[in-house]
Amino acid sequence: MSVPCICTTLRSASRRMIAFYDETIAPVGVNIAQFSLMRSIARVEPVTLTALGRRVELDRSTIGRNVRVLEKMGLVELGRGEDQREATVALTEAGHKVLEDGAPLWDGAQKALDDRLGVEFMRQLHVALDSL
Amino acid sequence: MSVPCICTTLRSASRRMIAFYDETIAPVGVNIAQFSLMRSIARVEPVTLTALGRRVELDRSTIGRNVRVLEKMGLVELGRGEDQREATVALTEAGHKVLEDGAPLWDGAQKALDDRLGVEFMRQLHVALDSL
DNA sequence: ATGGATTGCGGGTATATGCCCGCGTAAGGC
DNA sequence: GCCTTACGCGGGCATATACCCGCAATCCAT
Numbered sequence: 001m002s003v004p005c006i007c008t009t010l011r012s013a014s015r016r017m018i019a020f021y022d023e024t025i026a027p028v029g030v031n032i033a034q035f036s037l038m039r040s041i042a043r044v045e046p047v048t049l050t051a052l053g054r055r056v057e058l059d060r061s062t063i064g065r066n067v068r069v070l071e072k073m074g075l076v077e078l079g080r081g082e083d084q085r086e087a088t089v090a091l092t093e094a095g096h097k098v099l100e101d102g103a104p105l106w107d108g109a110q111k112a113l114d115d116r117l118g119v120e121f122m123r124q125l126h127v128a129l130d131s132l
Numbered sequence: 133m134s135v136p137c138i139c140t141t142l143r144s145a146s147r148r149m150i151a152f153y154d155e156t157i158a159p160v161g162v163n164i165a166q167f168s169l170m171r172s173i174a175r176v177e178p179v180t181l182t183a184l185g186r187r188v189e190l191d192r193s194t195i196g197r198n199v200r201v202l203e204k205m206g207l208v209e210l211g212r213g214e215d216q217r218e219a220t221v222a223l224t225e226a227g228h229k230v231l232e233d234g235a236p237l238w239d240g241a242q243k244a245l246d247d248r249l250g251v252e253f254m255r256q257l258h259v260a261l262d263s264l
Numbered sequence: 265a266t267g268g269a270t271t272g273c274g275g276g277t278a279t280a281t282g283c284c285c286g287c288g289t290a291a292g293g294c
Numbered sequence: 295g296c297c298t299t300a301c302g303c304g305g306g307c308a309t310a311t312a313c314c315c316g317c318a319a320t321c322c323a324t
Binding site for chain 1: 136137138139140141142143144145146147148149150152153164165168188189190238241242245249253254256257258260261262263264
Binding site: 143147150151154180181182192193196197213215216217218219 | 302303305310311312
């Protein structure tokens with residue numbers, strides 16, 4: 001009894017980390033999920049929603065909705081692919097600027113954790129989480 | 133570049149684990165978040181929403197909403213505390229039965245992970261995540 | 265080329281989660 | 295005992311996330 005499952009522990013840690021990163025990245029006007037998604041877009045833009053979803057392991061409909069929020073914020077632009085079914089997404093100037101401005105904040109959060117817990121610990125944690 | 137932040141890695145791992153546990157626990161009719169919350173309730177019922185929220189580190193409003201879903205499912209009962217402001221929650225018979233029936237499923241998921249990754253690995257991961 | 269299978273989306277539905285506001289109750293200071 | 299402060303909640307608002315359905319476009323085998 002009272003042994004929490006790894007899932008609960010993971011969800012809890014995830015919520016705490018999200019709160020920490022959200023606060024860190026807040027000055028540029030997005031949350032960490034949005035920042036992270038924009039970083040993913042930046043690497044392959046323009047990209048279709050389905051392809052992006054596969055890359056980041058999120059449901060396509062989730063990508064579609066999240067991207068629409070970013071569109072309303074003027075950070076990404078939606079377009080059509082050669083295949084008329086495809087909806088593509090790419091960062092706007094403003095979007096690129098957010099990534100640029102956010103990078104040092106993001107680095108700061110990363111560094112704060114490395115300092116507190118040790119680079120090696122963080123590296124191993126990364127590997128461990130990826131193996132789940 | 134391309135170094136994903138621990139937050140992203142954590143969120144991703146969390147989603148995967150949630151999907152795994154959701155599937156595992158699905159036969160009893162709840163998801164892992166609900167099962168986990170019910171387990172927490174079981175340890176201290178009847179308990180006020182605020183007290184429960186503090187225990188599980190969730191916003192009170194989140195607890196309130198999640199508990200209402202469980203109430204509609206007939207798994208918990210809401211009541212009033214001595215303090216007229218307080219709303220209390222306790223498991224119903226059906227709720228206790230879900231925990232009982234779900235326990236072996238939950239154990240199975242736990243064991244599957246222990247087998248695949250090693251008990252010691254899982255123990256260390258627990259400790260690591262709690263330290264975040 | 266034509267009809268069936270596949271693919272890509274949008275929208276509906278549902279849960280999880282956090283923050284903020286306003287209301288009503290309880291507790292404390294004087 | 296009264297008034298101010300603190301506390302507990304519900305509801306509103308917003309995001310993240312998944313699954314399913316139906317539509318439209320594309321592809322493929324015959």
